Amino acid sequence: MTYAPRQTRYDDMPYRRCGRSGLLLPAISLGLWHNFGHDTAHETKRAICRRAFDHGITHFDLANNYGPPPGSAEEAFAEILRTDFHGLRDQLIISSKAGYRMWDGPYGEMGSRKYLVASCDQSLKRLGLDYVDIFYSHRFDPDTPLEETMMALDQIVRSGRALYVGLSSYNSRRTREAHAILASLGTPCLIHQPSYSILNRWVETEGLKETLAELGIGSIAFTPLAQGILTKKYLNGIPESSRAAQGKSLDPATITPRALASVRQLNALAEARGQTLAQMALAWVLRDGGITTALIGASSPDQVTDCAGAVGNLEFTAEELAKIDSISEEKDINLWAKSSSD
Numbered sequence: 001m002t003y004a005p006r007q008t009r010y011d012d013m014p015y016r017r018c019g020r021s022g023l024l025l026p027a028i029s030l031g032l033w034h035n036f037g038h039d040t041a042h043e044t045k046r047a048i049c050r051r052a053f054d055h056g057i058t059h060f061d062l063a064n065n066y067g068p069p070p071g072s073a074e075e076a077f078a079e080i081l082r083t084d085f086h087g088l089r090d091q092l093i094i095s096s097k098a099g100y101r102m103w104d105g106p107y108g109e110m111g112s113r114k115y116l117v118a119s120c121d122q123s124l125k126r127l128g129l130d131y132v133d134i135f136y137s138h139r140f141d142p143d144t145p146l147e148e149t150m151m152a153l154d155q156i157v158r159s160g161r162a163l164y165v166g167l168s169s170y171n172s173r174r175t176r177e178a179h180a181i182l183a184s185l186g187t188p189c190l191i192h193q194p195s196y197s198i199l200n201r202w203v204e205t206e207g208l209k210e211t212l213a214e215l216g217i218g219s220i221a222f223t224p225l226a227q228g229i230l231t232k233k234y235l236n237g238i239p240e241s242s243r244a245a246q247g248k249s250l251d252p253a254t255i256t257p258r259a260l261a262s263v264r265q266l267n268a269l270a271e272a273r274g275q276t277l278a279q280m281a282l283a284w285v286l287r288d289g290g291i292t293t294a295l296i297g298a299s300s301p302d303q304v305t306d307c308a309g310a311v312g313n314l315e316f317t318a319e320e321l322a323k324i325d326s327i328s329e330e331k332d333i334n335l336w337a338k339s340s341s342d
């Protein structure tokens with residue numbers, strides 16, 4: 001069936017300025033890390049993307065290795081661009097990244113110019129696009145001079161392969177260094193993509209949030225729902241269809257009775273605010289304007305609708321924030337800590 005985007009899609013979603021740039025991003029963005037590989041029906045992928053766009057979610061985040069197999073999420077999104085989203089390219093912000101292992105041999109990962117430029121070309125081919133809006137260095141590479149990685153990003157912009165560049169999981173010190181190199185090359189650093197949620201607060205303790213505000217870099221917080229822990233999903237056990245049951249990135253061992261006890265209390269607080277737990281978790285990430293957009297994943301269109309509803313209430317009282325702090329213990333769930341420790 002032909003897809004006609006909802007006419008009122010831009011009415012409810014706030015669009016927030018990404019750092020000191022001209023680019024506005026929706027408060028909620030959709031990532032295609034999971035549920036866009038060959039293990040998911042194409043109809044489900046289409047339905048999730050259409051629902052997102054109908055809610056004013058204009059930003060779709062990819063990476064070279066999203067799948068499985070790696071590359072297949074970009075191919076699936078290309079199909080959606082060719083069909084449902086045909087004619088909508090200029091209403092979309094599409095990102096991709098390179099940093100993790102993508103192909104065999106010494107040139108298939110990390111931060112060399114050789115890898116980043118070749119990977120960007122491969123992503124564009126898979127996506128069927130002339131350019132992506134944002135291209136990221138997916139992780140910090142301690143063995144490649146930062147100048148080389150940033151020169152590769154600058155080259156990617158100057159050659160027309162991307163409009164803007166970003167960093168993912170770089171710590172404050174490396175972000176400052178990268179920002180300075182990019183500024184000297186004349187390609188500003190648009191955005192930083194760190195993990196961040198009620199249960200994973202390294203961007204606060206490490207000072208990254210302040211660094212980004214000072215440098216005028218926008219931010220897109222990934223895994224804001226702690227891969228689903230910050231929803232009602234696991235309150236009565238681990239559902240068969242859930243990410244924790246799939247043997248992928250969410251270790252069921254992290255869903256302990258103690259963790260669930262605090263999720264139950266968070267859920268009660270969300271209900272008292274008139275929100276679902278997922279909505280409150282997203283509102284918390286967006287609460288003080290320090291984060292430009294919350295980058296969710298979804299396995300169904302209804303999850304997207306639930307998450308998009310977070311923007312209905314982004315305000316917290318001081319008491320609510322203190323309560324969230326007192327009942328949520330930080331968990332060892334930051335799988336990306338290595339990149340920000342170098």
Ligand SMILES: NC(=O)c1ccc[n+]([C@@H]2O[C@H](COP(=O)([O-])OP(=O)(O)OC[C@H]3O[C@@H](n4cnc5c(N)ncnc54)[C@H](OP(=O)(O)O)[C@@H]3O)[C@@H](O)[C@H]2O)c1
Binds near residue numbers: 222231244
């Ligand atoms: N830069 C990086 O290194 C990096 C790393 C990881 C992720 N990312 C980006 O961040 C994006 C989001 O990551 P994520 O998928 O882990 O984020 P997330 O939003 O924390 O978790 C998404 C999962 O939570 C569950 N969920 C979502 N909405 C729900 C709702 N309303 N009710 C109940 N359950 C709900 C679903 O789990 P089920 O599948 O179990 O239903 C969904 O797959 C990725 O797609 C990717 O673009 C970037």
